[in-house]
Amino acid sequence: MALFQICEPDVSPAPRATRRAVGIDLGTTNSLIATVRDGAAVVLPDADGRVLLASVVRYGEREIEVGDGALAHAAEDPHDTIASVKRLMGRGLADATDAQRRAYRFVDAEGVVRIATRAGAKTPVEVSAEILKTLRVRAEAALGGAIDGAVVTVPAYFDDSQRQATKDAATLAGLPVLRLLNEPTAAAIAYGLDNDAEGTYAVFDLGGGTFDISILRLSRGVFEVLATNGDSALGGDDFDHAIVDWIVASSRLPALSAADARRLLAKAREAKELLTQEAAAPIVASLADRGRLEITLDAATFDAITRGLVERTLAPVRQALRDAKLSRSGIDGVVLVGGATRMRQVRAAVADFFGKAPLTDLDPDQVVALGAAIQANKLAGNRESDDWLLLDVIPLSLGLETMGGLVEKIVPRNSTIPVVRAQDFTTFRDGQTAMALHVLQGEREKVSDCRSLARFELRGIPPMAAGAARISVSFAVDADGLLSVSAREQTTGVEASITVKPSYGLTDAEIARMLEESFAHAADDAAARALEETRVDAQRMIAATESALAHDATLLDARERAMIDAALADVRRQIARDDRDALAATVRALNAATEGFAAKRMDRSVSRALAGKRVDAL
Amino acid sequence: MIDFSRNHFEILGLRTEYRVDVDALERAYRELQRNVHPDRFARADDARKRLALQASARANEAYRTLRDPVARAEYLLSLRGIDANAQTDTRLPVAFLTCQLERREAAEEAHDARDDATLAALVDDVRREAAALEDDVARLLDADDPVVAMRVREWRFLVKLADDVEALRASRAL
Numbered sequence: 154m155a156l157f158q159i160c161e162p163d164v165s166p167a168p169r170a171t172r173r174a175v176g177i178d179l180g181t182t183n184s185l186i187a188t189v190r191d192g193a194a195v196v197l198p199d200a201d202g203r204v205l206l207a208s209v210v211r212y213g214e215r216e217i218e219v220g221d222g223a224l225a226h227a228a229e230d231p232h233d234t235i236a237s238v239k240r241l242m243g244r245g246l247a248d249a250t251d252a253q254r255r256a257y258r259f260v261d262a263e264g265v266v267r268i269a270t271r272a273g274a275k276t277p278v279e280v281s282a283e284i285l286k287t288l289r290v291r292a293e294a295a296l297g298g299a300i301d302g303a304v305v306t307v308p309a310y311f312d313d314s315q316r317q318a319t320k321d322a323a324t325l326a327g328l329p330v331l332r333l334l335n336e337p338t339a340a341a342i343a344y345g346l347d348n349d350a351e352g353t354y355a356v357f358d359l360g361g362g363t364f365d366i367s368i369l370r371l372s373r374g375v376f377e378v379l380a381t382n383g384d385s386a387l388g389g390d391d392f393d394h395a396i397v398d399w400i401v402a403s404s405r406l407p408a409l410s411a412a413d414a415r416r417l418l419a420k421a422r423e424a425k426e427l428l429t430q431e432a433a434a435p436i437v438a439s440l441a442d443r444g445r446l447e448i449t450l451d452a453a454t455f456d457a458i459t460r461g462l463v464e465r466t467l468a469p470v471r472q473a474l475r476d477a478k479l480s481r482s483g484i485d486g487v488v489l490v491g492g493a494t495r496m497r498q499v500r501a502a503v504a505d506f507f508g509k510a511p512l513t514d515l516d517p518d519q520v521v522a523l524g525a526a527i528q529a530n531k532l533a534g535n536r537e538s539d540d541w542l543l544l545d546v547i548p549l550s551l552g553l554e555t556m557g558g559l560v561e562k563i564v565p566r567n568s569t570i571p572v573v574r575a576q577d578f579t580t581f582r583d584g585q586t587a588m589a590l591h592v593l594q595g596e597r598e599k600v601s602d603c604r605s606l607a608r609f610e611l612r613g614i615p616p617m618a619a620g621a622a623r624i625s626v627s628f629a630v631d632a633d634g635l636l637s638v639s640a641r642e643q644t645t646g647v648e649a650s651i652t653v654k655p656s657y658g659l660t661d662a663e664i665a666r667m668l669e670e671s672f673a674h675a676a677d678d679a680a681a682r683a684l685e686e687t688r689v690d691a692q693r694m695i696a697a698t699e700s701a702l703a704h705d706a707t708l709l710d711a712r713e714r715a716m717i718d719a720a721l722a723d724v725r726r727q728i729a730r731d732d733r734d735a736l737a738a739t740v741r742a743l744n745a746a747t748e749g750f751a752a753k754r755m756d757r758s759v760s761r762a763l764a765g766k767r768v769d770a771l
Numbered sequence: 772m773i774d775f776s777r778n779h780f781e782i783l784g785l786r787t788e789y790r791v792d793v794d795a796l797e798r799a800y801r802e803l804q805r806n807v808h809p810d811r812f813a814r815a816d817d818a819r820k821r822l823a824l825q826a827s828a829r830a831n832e833a834y835r836t837l838r839d840p841v842a843r844a845e846y847l848l849s850l851r852g853i854d855a856n857a858q859t860d861t862r863l864p865v866a867f868l869t870c871q872l873e874r875r876e877a878a879e880e881a882h883d884a885r886d887d888a889t890l891a892a893l894v895d896d897v898r899r900e901a902a903a904l905e906d907d908v909a910r911l912l913d914a915d916d917p918v919v920a921m922r923v924r925e926w927r928f929l930v931k932l933a934d935d936v937e938a939l940r941a942s943r944a945l
Contacts (some may be wrong), residue, residue: 302813331813331814332810373801375801475938475941531810532810532813532814533813542801542804542805543808544808568835569831569834569835570831571809571827571828572828572831573824573829573832574832629824629828632808632809632824632827
């Protein structure tokens with residue numbers, strides 16, 4: 154680049170380029186991406202200045218749309234417009250709710266749930282990857298190149314399958330994942346570092362589709378999660394559905410078509426948002442089946458029809474307090490996170506329970522992404538001096554199926570991660586050489602009441618009398634909260650081989666296939682990426698030239714100035730077009746046109762610096 | 772990074788004995804985690820990442836064991852080759868067991884009668900006995916007395932009983 158960058162005299166240049174690190178809040182309703190810039194966490198807006206990306210993906214006739222554009226088509230194209238896909242992450246068909254079954258066409262198959270779209274059957278991992286890709290492109294444009302590392306947040310109460318699905322989605326979206334971070338913990342980092350907080354805090358996080366409560370102790374730069382609990386199928390969405398159910402019941406509507414259900418859902422959401430400010434919300438909708446509908450929802454009715462949902466948040470709060478061995482009065486502050494905590498009845502219930510007004514000084518929609526960005530910045534190594542430490546826990550106990558359909562817990566819930574725990578098992582029959590293991594997650598005693606994570610087969614156990622073999626099964630949960638299992642026969646030291654079949658996840662082979670498919674489009678992606686990078690270069694070049702002209706235009710004669718202006722105009726004209734090579738050519742031309750100018754500026758700057766020195770020396 | 776052959780006390784730089792300064796334990800644990808936690812090795816190669824996971828997990832295990840007085844006593848015994856873990860050796864004096872069984876029944880009756888005062892008094896009694904046992908255990912451990920394993924089992928039993936009665940109270944109060 155011809156415009157040599159010149160530092161002010163006596164100011165040393167930046168030591169080294171910072172790594173491009175981002176924090177991503179992949180939400181049920183909205184998603185955000187943030188980064189740390191000049192020491193402060195900031196959310197990155199799209200080209201139109203919007204920071205929230207609606208977590209909606211539409212598989213259109215020609216292209217895949219993500220965000221508000223997709224959301225606008227939800228009613229007219231309901232089956233191919235996927236919203237709230239987070240609620241299906243790591244889940245099977247049996248887990249789909251009635252509302253989801255009404256909204257989408259599911260592929261009837263075992264294992265991970267698949268939604269039929271005009272682009273083929275899509276897993277929630279693939280749908281989420283589209284959202285993450287959109288955010289990745291946004292961040293690359295803002296930061297001027299490929300992302301070096303990302304921290305992606307998950308609800309604290311997400312189980313292993315849901316976490317693994319989230320990580321798979323990020324991998325599929327081409328993001329190098331530094332860490333999965335629990336959402337309430339991310340919020341606590343943003344809040345705690347912002348306020349220099351010390352003490353014991355409760356983070357109450359009600360998002361679009363998930364609810365978490367985490368109790369943390371903040372002390373001398375350590376964020377220690379004492380206990381976490383929640384409900385990974387409870388969120389603001391459920392309040393929307395409660396409103397729809399109320400409209401249907403009070404207006405005596407017949408069964409709704411998928412399109413009308415989407416229309417009413419959108420109206421319900423508007424009413425919910427309006428009721429955070431107003432005493433009543435008018436709902437007006439025109440339904441394809443029934444025509445115009447007009448009804449008013451007042452705050453008292455909204456409160457009454459959602460009381461059960463609000464109550465459902467309090468049982469996990471009580472359990473988390475018990476697990477942390479704390480009473481309500483032991484909580485120094487309550488932080489509200491998630492857009493759904495804007496609802497007045499939720500705020501009132503939290504204030505009433507803890508007997509103190511909750512803290513809301515950080516935007517509840519942004520605080521999670523900001524905390525994730527701070528963590529990403531640290532993990533990427535941009536701030537070695539950052540001395541804070543994060544100690545998180547696993548939300549749900551991990552165990553193995555034993556005789557009689559019971560679960561033997563191996564790692565109890567709220568264990569600080571990472572954690573490695575081993576337990577010995579033995580054979581049931583003489584000469585037994587294989588063993589089937591079933592890994593479960595949950596708090597209940599019976600296998601049928603816990604979530605199945607995976608089935609393992611151990612082969613190669615040396616034949617021995619029943620009960621003589623000592624098979625040590627080791628569970629390791631890493632800092633992402635993800636489990637891996639290994640097994641070893643103790644008396645002979647034979648390492649038993651393991652084959653894993655995730656119950657509601659994708660196998661490595663499936664992920665590989667999806668990545669391959671995405672490479673088929675990768676030529677397009679690579680071209681788009683190259684264009685974006687050239688645009689970033691061009692913008693930087695324009696800015697640098699403008700700044701130089703503003704300071705040192707007097708160094709140029711009229712002919713030189715005209716040449717630079719013409720080259721600048723060429724770049725500006727080309728930047729809006731989709732031709733990378735043409736754009737790169739104009740950038741090169743501008744570079745050449747400013748070479749002489751840069752040299753003159755260099756001379757002037759040097760003489761100024763020397764002049765300054767002389768004055769100082771005298 | 773960490774010497775895995777050392778015992779929990781040594782890993783945290785503490786003397787291998789029952790009496791532990793809780794503040795010093797916590798400080799040592801946090802200092803160790805600052806050095807070995809996987810967050811410090813997010814960009815390292817896979818081998819170093821695996822090592823950080825193992826080291827950090829070991830630090831967590833040591834801290835979890837040593838900060839719980841009963842677990843700490845059991846761990847000290849295990850270092851001497853004595854397995855006091857109640858799950859594999861449940862021998863307890865009959866008189867002791869009978870007494871605790873009666874207490875459990877009394878707790879359930881009080882719970883059914885919504886008599887919180889009785890429950891609270893029961894918890895206090897059990898906690899006081901447990902505290903006395905802790906003093907015994909601390910003395911016996913230092914004297915290397917073989918009867919200590921039995922005392923540790925009784926102690927664990929009482930702590931569990933007090934926690935259970937407390938949970939019974941909480942299920943009503945909260």
